[in-house]
Amino acid sequence: MPGASHNHTFFGNKSTDASSTYESLMRATATSCNVADDHSAYWIPTLLQKGKVVDPKEVTVYYGSRLKDPSKTQPFPPGLRMITGDARKQTDTPDKQGNHFWCAGIGGETGRTADGLFPVCAKTAELVRQVTFFDCWDGKHLDSPDHKAHMAMGDHTGACPKSHPVPVPSVSFVIAYPLSTNTNGITLSSGTSFSMHADFFNAWEDSPLAARVRNCLNQGVKCNSQGNF
Numbered sequence: 001m002p003g004a005s006h007n008h009t010f011f012g013n014k015s016t017d018a019s020s021t022y023e024s025l026m027r028a029t030a031t032s033c034n035v036a037d038d039h040s041a042y043w044i045p046t047l048l049q050k051g052k053v054v055d056p057k058e059v060t061v062y063y064g065s066r067l068k069d070p071s072k073t074q075p076f077p078p079g080l081r082m083i084t085g086d087a088r089k090q091t092d093t094p095d096k097q098g099n100h101f102w103c104a105g106i107g108g109e110t111g112r113t114a115d116g117l118f119p120v121c122a123k124t125a126e127l128v129r130q131v132t133f134f135d136c137w138d139g140k141h142l143d144s145p146d147h148k149a150h151m152a153m154g155d156h157t158g159a160c161p162k163s164h165p166v167p168v169p170s171v172s173f174v175i176a177y178p179l180s181t182n183t184n185g186i187t188l189s190s191g192t193s194f195s196m197h198a199d200f201f202n203a204w205e206d207s208p209l210a211a212r213v214r215n216c217l218n219q220g221v222k223c224n225s226q227g228n229f
Contacts (some may be wrong), residue, residue: 006189006190007046007189008046008199009053010041011032011033011056012039012042013039013201013203014031022120022201023204026203026205027126028082031144035226036222037204037205040200041201042059042061042173042200042201043198044199047177049179049182054186056177057178059173060174061172062222063212063222064172064217064223065217065222067154067158067160067203069158070218071218072074073213073218074166074167075168075211076168076202076209077205080102080168081143082133082147082148082199083147083199083200086136086195087190087191088195089195091192099193100130101117101118101128101129102124103128104120104126105119105122105125105165107122107124109121109122110181113183117192126177126180126182128175128177129175130175131175132172133170133172135160135162135167135169136151136154136161136165136166136167137164137166138150138164147199151164
């Protein structure tokens with residue numbers, strides 16, 4: 001909604017705004033993705049350091065399957081929308097698993113920030129965050145009021161619940177930021193690190209998406225949006 005949100009960092013379709021529709025995304029050709037067949041829109045809360053925007057160095061979008069039988073995975077329906085995470089959540093989960101920033105690269109993590117929420121990375125490593133979306137669809141609704149109810153996670157056996165019987169690709173973002181040792185003063189525009197969330201608005205061209213599902217996911221292989229392993 002215009003004016004009703006905290007700041008977000010967008011990637012993918014460059015036409016994305018509050019009034020975007022599946023049709024408008026499909027008409028647009030400008031994208032920050034390497035694949036012209038992907039008109040989808042992706043966004044996350046903006047990372048800030050002492051109030052200044054820190055843009056990602058790189059974002060890789062992966063499409064995989066967590067199913068016991070990945071050959072059952074089906075392409076996203078045109079126009080599917082969903083959110084993962086919760087912008088209102090400002091504290092850790094009871095099992096202390098709600099904070100997933102880490103340091104990738106040689107040297108990895110060398111310490112923690114003063115608030116304990118972010119890692120301090122070696123100069124040869126970078127701050128990284130991964131978010132993973134739901135992979136089971138109810139087969140009926142392209143969206144829901146909370147942008148989540150029409151979706152569900154497969155269970156520990158790799159099966160979709162009866163309420164959401166259609167297995168779709170498991171989308172995940174791997175977000176790398178150009179920060180190493182200096183992570184002090186880092187926050188998200190939505191609040192603490194626990195408020196990380198992400199949005200996905202599917203606008204893939206049908207045939208290329210189906211080919212990736214068939215050639216990658218159905219074979220039990222995770223691919224990036226270019227269809228590469």
